[in-house]
Amino acid sequence: IAKRSGKQQYRFYDSAEGDMHDQYFKMEPLLKKAIRRQELSIVYQPQVNLNTCELHGVEALLRWNSAEIGFVSPAEFIPIAEESGLIVTIGEWVIRSACLQMKEWQQQGMRPVKVSVNVSIRQFYHTEFVDMLQAIIEETGIDPRFLELEITESIASSGDIVIGILQQLKEIGVHVSIDDFGTGYSSLRYLREFPIDCLKIDQSFMRDLTEGKKGEDIVSTIVTLAHNLDLITVAEGTETKEQVQRLKALGCDVAQGYYFSRPLPPEECLEWMKQMEKEMRTDEGSQK
């Protein structure tokens, strides 16, 4: 029971949550074939350093354009991939593709760019996760310091084995950030104990940022907390100039969002990054 909306996005007539079942049984077999049929792709969203105005890195975001049902948003298919276990294969494909992309951009004349990849809880806890990651790094020959994994608060606060995995990741040299920070119901203890590098401030806080003091207080508290723990902060979902100015004033390190750029296909992202580097150089030149 589904239809296509005007923008080729797959939508369900949702008679409450009960349709999750239908959705699952319809999409799961299609998703299973998606890699082989080359229906998956990755778009990259730039992250900008608010102090230097330089490029900080890019986040890899998965896209699925199904032959049968058109574009499906990750918010819809990632839960199905997790539930079915397909996320292990899909997640591996995303990491390998992102590493290959990193190398390709370098071959196309770009300086090394940090790429962040989202990792699901099921993927993170898979027994071969660390070995898989190590193998991809060796196989692609990338510098692991330019690879960042985004995990959620629910992973970070989920128990003792997590710290062992994070330590192995640190030994390999990849970076780790906590995604959607501020939305989970977790203890803050893990922040001090875990070898992580960055907090990504959830986009829900951006909306409040210019609508009164409340939102500002929360963002400023997260920034202070992060800096006290030697972590950097990336603000997600920044859409307006006003938000960017507030973030800068509050000491946030990096911002990502539609204000700078939407997630872009690889070629467009390369153009965007090159343009940005060019503007940086002309700025420097004019300051002399």
Ligand code: C2E
């Ligand atoms: P996320 O990792 O928190 O990614 C940020 C989401 O916010 C992305 O949605 C991005 O397109 C969107 N976004 C960026 N800037 C703005 C803005 O200025 N305003 C607004 N309103 N939204 C903005 P997207 O691409 O639909 O992805 C949704 C979620 O799906 C991601 O949230 C992530 O949790 C998950 N996801 C995406 N790709 C992957 C993947 O390869 N693996 C896994 N495990 N999860 C993924």
Ligand code: MG
């Ligand atoms: Mg993310």
Ligand code: MG
């Ligand atoms: Mg997020």
Ligand code: MG
């Ligand atoms: Mg999210």
